Amino acid sequence: xxxxxxxxxxxxxxxxxxTRPQAVVPDQFYSKGYAVLSGIKNPEQAADLLSNxxxxxxxxxxxxxxxxxxxxxxxxxxxxxxxDDVVETSFQxxxxxxxxxxxxxxxxxxxxxxxxxxxxNAEPVSAKTRxxxxxxxxxxxxxxxxxxxxxxxxxxxxxxxGDGWADINTHRLACFARVMDAVGGTTDxxxxxxxxxxxxxxxxxxxxxxxxxxxxxxxxxxxxxxLAPIEQHIQLQPGQLLFFDNTRxxxxxxxxxxxKEVYQFMFGVENANPSDIDTFRLSFVKLLSS
Numbered sequence: 001x002x003x004x005x006x007x008x009x010x011x012x013x014x015x016x017x018x019t020r021p022q023a024v025v026p027d028q029f030y031s032k033g034y035a036v037l038s039g040i041k042n043p044e045q046a047a048d049l050l051s052n053x054x055x056x057x058x059x060x061x062x063x064x065x066x067x068x069x070x071x072x073x074x075x076x077x078x079x080x081x082x083x084d085d086v087v088e089t090s091f092q093x094x095x096x097x098x099x100x101x102x103x104x105x106x107x108x109x110x111x112x113x114x115x116x117x118x119x120x121n122a123e124p125v126s127a128k129t130r131x132x133x134x135x136x137x138x139x140x141x142x143x144x145x146x147x148x149x150x151x152x153x154x155x156x157x158x159x160x161x162g163d164g165w166a167d168i169n170t171h172r173l174a175c176f177a178r179v180m181d182a183v184g185g186t187t188d189x190x191x192x193x194x195x196x197x198x199x200x201x202x203x204x205x206x207x208x209x210x211x212x213x214x215x216x217x218x219x220x221x222x223x224x225x226x227l228a229p230i231e232q233h234i235q236l237q238p239g240q241l242l243f244f245d246n247t248r249x250x251x252x253x254x255x256x257x258x259x260k261e262v263y264q265f266m267f268g269v270e271n272a273n274p275s276d277i278d279t280f281r282l283s284f285v286k287l288l289s290s
Contacts, residue, residue: 003043003079003263008109010270013074022056023049030061032133033249036234037241043263046117046241047077050265053243054113064247064283065112067276068269072112075268079260091212092253093200094132094227097246097266099174100284102158104277108170111246111268118262120239125262127255128233134176134248138183138288143224147289150183151281157182161190169193175200176250177216180223183288188219197252209254236262247280248287 026035040046051074059066098111116129138144145153154173161178162171173179175197181189192200201216217227233254234242244251246266269276 001044001047001077003077004082004260006076006078006082008270009074009076010109015070016051016054016072016267017070018055020055021052023052025053025056025058029053029243029245030058031135033135034131034133034242034244034251036236037243038237038239040117040239040241041120043077043117043119046115046263047074047265049241050074050113050115050243050267054267062245064280067279068110068112068272071269072267073270074265075109075111075270076264076266078264080262080264081257081259089198089202089212090127090209090254090256091202092130092197093216094130094176094231094250094252095174095197095200096176096250097174098268099163099170099172100247100280101170101172101272101277102154102162102281102284103171104272104274107271107273108172108277109268109270110272110276110280111266113243113267114246114251115241115243115265115267116236116262117241117265118236118238122238122261124238125236125257127253127257127261128235129242130231130233130252130254131242131244132227132231132250134250134287136288136290137225137230139290141289144183144289147285150289151285153185154179154182154281154285157190161187161193163193165194177201177219180220180225184223186223188223209256213254247284 029035101108158171162169164170
């Protein structure tokens with residue numbers, strides 16, 4: 001398998017079905033949306049284990065995966081970081097990989113599971129993956145309103161300000177600060193629909209991760225969420241695999257990575273239809289508000 005193509009693999013990889021070996025999914029993945037596994041010998045084993053974990057997801061505990069069962073594939077396999085603006089910076093804002101569509105009139109790709117793997121022969125790394133569980137982050141109805149209100153604000157926001165390039169609105173949101181903006185009924189970052197994750201909360205590339213983290217935390221605090229108590233920093237050790245649910249956890253980075261420092265595997269659905277996306281949106285709102 002090539003790991004430097006930055007291309008989509010939907011046409012090359014099989015669907016993950018219950019007929020393949022099923023790995024036991026850690027309880028932390030169900031409760032928090034992420035988990036770390038150790039002792040993985042090489043990237044091929046990491047990719048295979050991720051497929052087995054996806055095959056082993058209990059749809060009774062995560063109903064969204066029952067809907068997508070047998071349609072999930074390995075979508076990307078790369079060594080990251082690759083993009084210059086990401087390599088040059090020591091910080092990435094909290095985000096959902098590739099963004100998630102919240103409404104759509106046509107099929108769209110959805111990226112459900114991401115794995116980050118450090119080869120056992122690699123040098124120890126200093127960068128840490130920042131990650132937060134999104135469960136109940138807007139559960140206070142006195143502050144955020146009922147689930148139906150949250151859903152309507154999200155829909156209104158993506159209709160007007162959804163992510164996209166060249167003025168194309170894909171009705172997706174990637175940076176979680178934009179979800180905060182939408183749910184809070186503000187438009188503080190509505191114009192940032194085409195920023196990459198290497199550009200958020202960074203006014204100067206020479207500014208360090210500590211200052212960027214402070215700017216992001218100040219933004220969240222202003223909008224009603226204190227990040228520090230709910231954010232975990234995970235520093236991968238050689239042979240470790242961090243995998244997370246891209247619908248239930250937001251992640252970022254603290255510290256600089258060398259180019260192609262870690263392996264990234266992304267699993268998703270190539271053609272999630274409008275009904276799938278509506279189902280995801282309802283699941284997402286329920287997660288955020290309960």
